[in-house]
Amino acid sequence: MTTPDFSTSPKASASQEPPPPLGLLTMFRLGLFQMGLGIMSLLTLGVLNRIMIDELNVLPFIAASAIAMHQFVSPARVWFGQMSDTKPLFGLHRTGYVWLGTAGFTAIAFIALQVIWQLGGSLQATGWSGPTYLWAGLLALIFAIYGLALSASSTPFAALLVDVTDDDNRSKLIGVVWSMLMVGIVIGAIVSSRLLEQPDVCGAAIATYDPSQDGKVANIAQLSATVNPAFIIMPLVVFGLSILATFGVEKKYSRYASRSTAIAREDQITLGRALKVLTANRQTGLFFSFLLVLTLSIFMQDAVLEPYGGEVFGMCIADTTRLNVPFGMGTLFGISGTGFLLLPRLGKKNTTRLGCFCAAVCFGLIILAGFTASRGLLSGALFFFGLSAGVITAGATSLMLDLTAAETAGTFIGAWGLSQAMARGLATVLGGTVLNIGKAIFATPVLAYGLVFTLQAVGMMVAVWMLRRVNVQEFRTSAQVAIAKVLEGELD
Numbered sequence: 001m002t003t004p005d006f007s008t009s010p011k012a013s014a015s016q017e018p019p020p021p022l023g024l025l026t027m028f029r030l031g032l033f034q035m036g037l038g039i040m041s042l043l044t045l046g047v048l049n050r051i052m053i054d055e056l057n058v059l060p061f062i063a064a065s066a067i068a069m070h071q072f073v074s075p076a077r078v079w080f081g082q083m084s085d086t087k088p089l090f091g092l093h094r095t096g097y098v099w100l101g102t103a104g105f106t107a108i109a110f111i112a113l114q115v116i117w118q119l120g121g122s123l124q125a126t127g128w129s130g131p132t133y134l135w136a137g138l139l140a141l142i143f144a145i146y147g148l149a150l151s152a153s154s155t156p157f158a159a160l161l162v163d164v165t166d167d168d169n170r171s172k173l174i175g176v177v178w179s180m181l182m183v184g185i186v187i188g189a190i191v192s193s194r195l196l197e198q199p200d201v202c203g204a205a206i207a208t209y210d211p212s213q214d215g216k217v218a219n220i221a222q223l224s225a226t227v228n229p230a231f232i233i234m235p236l237v238v239f240g241l242s243i244l245a246t247f248g249v250e251k252k253y254s255r256y257a258s259r260s261t262a263i264a265r266e267d268q269i270t271l272g273r274a275l276k277v278l279t280a281n282r283q284t285g286l287f288f289s290f291l292l293v294l295t296l297s298i299f300m301q302d303a304v305l306e307p308y309g310g311e312v313f314g315m316c317i318a319d320t321t322r323l324n325v326p327f328g329m330g331t332l333f334g335i336s337g338t339g340f341l342l343l344p345r346l347g348k349k350n351t352t353r354l355g356c357f358c359a360a361v362c363f364g365l366i367i368l369a370g371f372t373a374s375r376g377l378l379s380g381a382l383f384f385f386g387l388s389a390g391v392i393t394a395g396a397t398s399l400m401l402d403l404t405a406a407e408t409a410g411t412f413i414g415a416w417g418l419s420q421a422m423a424r425g426l427a428t429v430l431g432g433t434v435l436n437i438g439k440a441i442f443a444t445p446v447l448a449y450g451l452v453f454t455l456q457a458v459g460m461m462v463a464v465w466m467l468r469r470v471n472v473q474e475f476r477t478s479a480q481v482a483i484a485k486v487l488e489g490e491l492d
Contacts, residue, residue: 019253022164026253027173030164031180032245033098033157036238038184042324043109043234044070044146045428047192048116050306050320051227055218056120058136064303064432066140070147071425077151084156094160095250101153102242106235108146113231115139117224124217153242160246164253172340174397179336182390186328192230193318287400290466294396295423296430297459298359298389300452301366303431308449312370313378323382330383334390342391348399349467355391356464360457362388367453370446399470430455 044067052063080097089096119135126132165173301308309320334355342351365381431452438448 019164019255021166022169022173022253024172024176026249027176028180030161030173030245030249031177031183032241033102034177034181035184035187036102036241036245037154038181038186038328039188039234039238040105040109042185042188042192042321043231044112044143045302046189046306046321046324047227047230047317048113049303050310050317051223052116052120053307054310055223055317056116056123056220057217058119058123060303060307060432060435061429062136062432064428066136067143067303068425068428069140069143070150071422071428073144073147074151074420074422074425076148077155080152081155081159084159092250093254094156094163095246097156098153098160098242098246101149101151101156102239104149104152105146106239108142108149109235110228110231112139112142112146113224113227115142117220120218120220124220157246160250160254163255164249166255170398175336175338175340175343175394178390178393178397179332182328182332182335182386185324186332188234189321189324189328192234193321286466286469290463290470291396291400291420292423293459293466294356294392294463295420296427297356297456297463298392299424299427300431300434300456300459302424303428304435304449304452307435308370309378311445312449313373313375315375323379326379326383327386327389330386330388331390331393332386334387335394336390338391338394343394343398348395349470352392352395352399353464353467355388355393355395356460356467358388359385359392360460363453363457363460367446367450370449 049063049067052058053060080101084094084097089100115135115138119132119139122129122132122135161170161173161177306320306323309315309323310317315323338351338355342354346354362381362385366378366385369375369378369381434452434455435448438451439445442448442451
């Protein structure tokens with residue numbers, strides 16, 4: 001069967017056949033992109049953060065703030081989403097942006113690592129002096145550029161998921177694609193830990209005595225020789241996965257043109273008009289706020305979990321990297337099981353609410369593991385936290401795609417991505433800041449880290465309360481009215 005290229009024309013001809021339904025194999029292929037994002041998340045938020053805090057003795061607040069810059073440029077997601085709605089690249093609305101963005105952030109990750117080595121060397125040589133702060137500032141700038149490239153790829157990709165699915169199979173696609181995200185984290189953790197598992201880069205072995213310092217310092221040359229190859233091999237793999245995931249999918253399966261009711265919509269739904277549609281709906285603000293609190297509560301531990309394993313449990317870099325395996329496996333089971341089992345039975349709001357309650361309990365178990373110094377309990381708690389996070393992700397993402405208007409899908413996806421990205425950035429900074437405060441208050445490390453996990457549990461309960469006010473039907477009615485008005489030039 002010949003299928004039309006909907007991406008090259010603003011409207012579909014009545015004589016053209018509709019695109020075929022998305023098959024399960026293609027769903028898993030699309031998931032390869034998310035798998036790549038999982039690998040990159042592991043490298044940046046896991047490995048780089050751990051190295052800075054534990055090995056190079058960078059202050060948690062500074063390390064977390066620098067990494068979080070890739071989230072604070074997230075307003076660009078709305079722009080990239082709207083660009084993919086209206087300005088095709090290489091004849092396609094979504095795919096070209098995905099490829100270019102992926103090429104950018106995979107290359108920049110390696111550059112960020114090299115700046116970290118310079119930051120660590122300056123800190124060892126001169127302490128927190130002017131040059132050291134300049135290196136920290138440069139690292140923040142590098143991560144900001146990383147975030148722009150990530151926005152340019154991930155937002156059009158999420159909009160592509162809307163384009164290629166219908167209401168009856170969208171939840172299944174979300175379950176598959178976000179499951180693959182966790183597959184990426186698990187595989188990335190296993191492969192990266194093998195690349196990083198060297199006896200001479202763990203604990204005292206990586207440290208050398210320097211009479212100019214207060215104590216032992218990390219041998220940066222030795223450390224970089226081990227870590228650099230991982231940041232060459234893994235990003236190349238991620239770029240290849242991006243190409244494989246999306247090649248030919250948009251051209252064959254996109255419903256974009258048939259869903260767009262606007263005539264010459266590239267000229268009519270500009271960024272300004274799309275933002276008017278976005279802000280005209282009360283439910284948009286409610287859901288934006290809910291996503292902000294939810295994401296903040298889930299991801300505060302990103303900045304502290306691997307340092308937690310290093311400082312409280314005495315784990316090496318390879319060991320703390322492997323902490324992502326039980327978390328990733330739990331999330332994988334949670335997302336896949338939710339998409340096929342929980343969502344059809346409980347509904348999207350109740351599923352998300354259940355995940356929030358379970359996650360709050362898991363934070364208590366993570367704290368208990370620290371008090372008992374039990375690595376087994378920590379791994380178990382991380383597995384069940386991942387399971388809960390998977391339930392939350394599948395439920396909230398399915399709800400997010402319901403709160404999306406077809407004519408401005410990229411813009412709405414960009415807005416939801418903006419909320420999540422800003423929250424993840426704030427979560428990273430807040431996690432590092434609270435850890436700093438905790439260390440100033442408590443002499444025992446587990447109490448300092450426990451303060452972070454306790455705040456996360458409280459945030460989950462706040463998110464449950466906010467979810468009660470979200471109404472999908474109200475959103476859809478208001479969005480259609482707003483789109484009609486903006487096309488008539490009446491929405492001020």
